[in-house]
Amino acid sequence: MLKVNDLNVHYGVIHALKGVSLEVNEGEIVTLIGSNGAGKSTLLRSISNLLTSSSGSIIYLDRSTKDVPSQSLPALGLVQVPEGRKIFSGLSVKENLLMGAYLRKDKEGIKTDLEKVYARFPILKKRMHQDASTLSGGEQQMLAMSRALMARPKLLLLDEPSMGLAPLLVKEIFKLIKEIHEQGTTILLVEQNANQALKIADKAYVLETGKIVLSGSGAELLASEDVQRIYLGGH
Amino acid sequence: MLFKGVRHDTIFTTIINGLPIGSVYALVALGYTMVYGIIKLINFAHGEIFMVGAYSAMIFITMFNLPLWLAMMLSMLTTAILGMVIEKVAYKPLRKSSRTAALITAIGVSFLLQNVMLLIMGARIYTFPQVFSNTTWVVNGLRVNALQLGMFLTSIALMLGLQFVVHQTKLGRAMRAVAVDKDAAALMGVDVNHTISMTFALGSALAAAAGVMVGMYYISMTPYMGFAPGLKAFVAAVFGGIGLLPGAMFGGFAIGIIETLVAGYGSTLFKDAVVYAILILVLLIKPSGLFGKGGKEKV
Ligand SMILES: Nc1ncnc2c1ncn2[C@@H]1O[C@H](COP(=O)(O)OP(=O)(O)O)[C@@H](O)[C@H]1O
Ligand SMILES: [Mg+2]
Numbered sequence: 001m002l003k004v005n006d007l008n009v010h011y012g013v014i015h016a017l018k019g020v021s022l023e024v025n026e027g028e029i030v031t032l033i034g035s036n037g038a039g040k041s042t043l044l045r046s047i048s049n050l051l052t053s054s055s056g057s058i059i060y061l062d063r064s065t066k067d068v069p070s071q072s073l074p075a076l077g078l079v080q081v082p083e084g085r086k087i088f089s090g091l092s093v094k095e096n097l098l099m100g101a102y103l104r105k106d107k108e109g110i111k112t113d114l115e116k117v118y119a120r121f122p123i124l125k126k127r128m129h130q131d132a133s134t135l136s137g138g139e140q141q142m143l144a145m146s147r148a149l150m151a152r153p154k155l156l157l158l159d160e161p162s163m164g165l166a167p168l169l170v171k172e173i174f175k176l177i178k179e180i181h182e183q184g185t186t187i188l189l190v191e192q193n194a195n196q197a198l199k200i201a202d203k204a205y206v207l208e209t210g211k212i213v214l215s216g217s218g219a220e221l222l223a224s225e226d227v228q229r230i231y232l233g234g235h
Numbered sequence: 236m237l238f239k240g241v242r243h244d245t246i247f248t249t250i251i252n253g254l255p256i257g258s259v260y261a262l263v264a265l266g267y268t269m270v271y272g273i274i275k276l277i278n279f280a281h282g283e284i285f286m287v288g289a290y291s292a293m294i295f296i297t298m299f300n301l302p303l304w305l306a307m308m309l310s311m312l313t314t315a316i317l318g319m320v321i322e323k324v325a326y327k328p329l330r331k332s333s334r335t336a337a338l339i340t341a342i343g344v345s346f347l348l349q350n351v352m353l354l355i356m357g358a359r360i361y362t363f364p365q366v367f368s369n370t371t372w373v374v375n376g377l378r379v380n381a382l383q384l385g386m387f388l389t390s391i392a393l394m395l396g397l398q399f400v401v402h403q404t405k406l407g408r409a410m411r412a413v414a415v416d417k418d419a420a421a422l423m424g425v426d427v428n429h430t431i432s433m434t435f436a437l438g439s440a441l442a443a444a445a446g447v448m449v450g451m452y453y454i455s456m457t458p459y460m461g462f463a464p465g466l467k468a469f470v471a472a473v474f475g476g477i478g479l480l481p482g483a484m485f486g487g488f489a490i491g492i493i494e495t496l497v498a499g500y501g502s503t504l505f506k507d508a509v510v511y512a513i514l515i516l517v518l519l520i521k522p523s524g525l526f527g528k529g530g531k532e533k534v
Contacts, residue, residue, distance in 0.1 A: 050418050070421040079422070086419035088412045099412055102405070103424035151424070 001026040001155055001186055002047070002078075007056035009039075009046050016042045018210040019056070024155065024203075029177070029187045031197040031218065033231055034207035040190040041083050043207070044157050047188075048073060048080045060155070075103045077154030081161060083190075085144040089133030093124055096132045096143055100150030110150070117146040138169040145176060155186045162193045174200060194231035198222040206231070248377060249499045250492050255383040256452070257491020258390030262445040263468030264475070264483035265397060266438030272414045272478040273434045275334060276326060279341040281442055282465015283348035284321075286458060288314045288443025289363065289450035290352060296364050303366045307447045311440035318439025319432045327428070352458035360457055363450035386448045393444055394484060397437065401480065410434055414478075463507065467494070470514040476524025485525065 002024040009017040016039045024030045034040050045051045047058055049070045058065050060078055068076070088096050097117060101110045118125035121142050127135060132143060141161055148156060158177065162170040174196050181187050181200075191197035198204055201218030206227065214226065221227045263285055270278045291313045295306035325344050329337045368381040401407035412420040413430045421427050449464055450456055471490040475482025490510055498506040517524065 045418075048422060050421065069426075070418075071424050071426050074422070074424040082419060082422060086416050086422075088415045088419065090415060091408065091411055095408055095411075099408060099420075099423045099425075102409070147423075 003059040005057045008054045009042055009051055010054050016210055020212055022205050024188050026186055028202040029181050029200055031189045031201035031204040032207055033191055033194040033197060038207045039210045040207055041159055044080060044159050044190060074151045079148045079151045079153035080157040081144050081148045083159035085140045087132045087140045087143055091132055092129050093132045094128040097147050097150050100147035113150055138165055141173060153185055158189045160190055249496055253492030253495030255386040257488035258387050259445045259448050260468045260471050260491050261484045261487025262390050262393060262441045263464060264471040264487045266442045267469050267472040268477055268483040269434050269438045273431055276337050280344035280348060282461035283345045284314050284318055284439045285442040285446040285465060286461030287317060288446030289456055292447040293361060293363050307444060310447055311443045314439040314443035315436035318435035322432055322435040349458045360455050362454050363456055367451055382451060393441060406433060467510050470510050473524055474517050476527030479526050482524050482526035
């Protein structure tokens with residue numbers, strides 16, 4: 001479904017991605033783990049065309065996305081929940097959700113999806129007319145993910161959805177990710193919370209200073225000594 | 236003492252008299268604040284857009300014999316297009332450059348528009364055709380002038396229209412989203428460039444309407460007529476809190492009323508100075524403006 005081939009990305013002189021290749025097949029949850037500054041967000045931002053790569057290719061649904069502007073990708077089902085949630089402050093909760101459906105024309109469908117979100121998260125319904133920036137961190141993450149679902153994604157890119165959340169909320173977020181996946185959305189999940197992420201992953205990659213250094217099934221990486229030592233706090 | 240011996244009903248009348256010009260400043264201030272809100276640029280050419288609006292309406296009326304309302308709408312359309320062109324040609328290439336570079340460009344565009352108008356129309360002073368009734372009614376001792384009432388009502392209608400666009404339409408939602416975070420808006424499917432362009436179009440159309448009304452109000456027109464109202468509207472936007480729509484509207488009315496009070500009880504020479512003194516005070520005391528929350532970042 002998504003194929004990244006030998007991707008190189010620079011920020012000026014900083015070589016942030018050094019020949020990254022990765023593949024996500026339809027129906028999978030693929031996890032990308034790596035410490036701070038490894039280049040995880042850079043990869044997701046490149047996939048969404050917010051950054052231009054210096055070389056390499058990104059193939060989504062059998063076509064190169066090179067000349068597809070960021071704002072056209074949601075219409076192809078490629079949707080990202082960016083790092084730090086990026087809720088639109090000053091817009092109400094409902095308006096934020098509607099932003100997710102920005103490219104959709106089916107009014108009825110949007111309405112149904114809105115109701116689905118409200119059914120799943122009654123708190124969002126209760127706060128629908130409230131400025132979204134007044135929500136708590138956990139609520140904002142729920143909102144950010146719901147907003148992305150309003151686009152009816154085929155492939156959902158999640159950039160550290162559990163960042164900065166209390167353990168109980170982290171559990172909730174992972175439960176939600178599994179639910180979204182079960183309903184037929186393919187997921188590329190970027191996480192620093194390696195343990196939880198690897199547990200739900202079909203396939204996983206480890207990114208270190210711009211390079212993929214390890215890949216395998218979620219279970220394989222969970223058992224790997226290197227991963228244990230570096231990302232899971234060792235034994 | 237400025238207000239010594241002034242009866243309250245005359246103060247009231249003066250305040251009422253400040254409303255029409257205040258509403259016009261509010262329209263211009265809205266354009267400043269919308270553009271600042273979305274690309275953090277103080278568009279110093281905005282006063283010249285206002286001037287082009289006044290001139291084009293005059294041309295539509297005198298040369299094409301169009302009725303006022305149609306001339307006003309066409310001049311709004313003209314400046315909307317002009318605003319979009321200026322954004323695309325002059326500001327867009329600088330979007331990633333320093334704010335100072337963009338600011339200097341804006342000042343350059345402002346001079347350019349003045350000089351182009353000078354070239355086309357010459358240095359002579361034009362008079363705006365008197366197509367609006369100049370009747371004055373006296374209601375309960377309050378003098379109400381038809382033109383002033385027309386200006387006030389037109390401005391209010393346009394502001395309500397803008398409120399509707401910004402808060403009730405998809406374009407307005409996109410504008411607010413882009414103002415918060417361009418990348419995040421793009422991830423939702425928003426065409427950021429188009430949205431910025433539309434913001435310029437809306438702001439410029441409001442400036443044209445204001446220009447037409449000021450043209451009718453002060454009658455004489457020169458290519459420099461946009462400078463003072465532009466600067467005052469800028470002060471109004473800063474006063475209310477630049478980037479905030481309600482702030483711009485409040486600031487516009489406030490400046491209009493203050494100016495009219497000073498002109499009425501102090502001196503006309505004084506009235507501009509007071510407006511600039513307000514700017515300096517606001518920048519010193521609360522740069523984020525009356526309605527602003529933040530600290531000193533904004534201007
Ligand atoms: N806008 C930027 N300009 C310059 N360097 C950047 C920028 N964004 C990220 N970087 C650098 O690129 C590297 C990868 O960053 P990032 O992709 O954000 O990492 P991660 O998401 O894995 O924490 C880091 O060294 C970071 O400092
Ligand atoms: Mg990151």
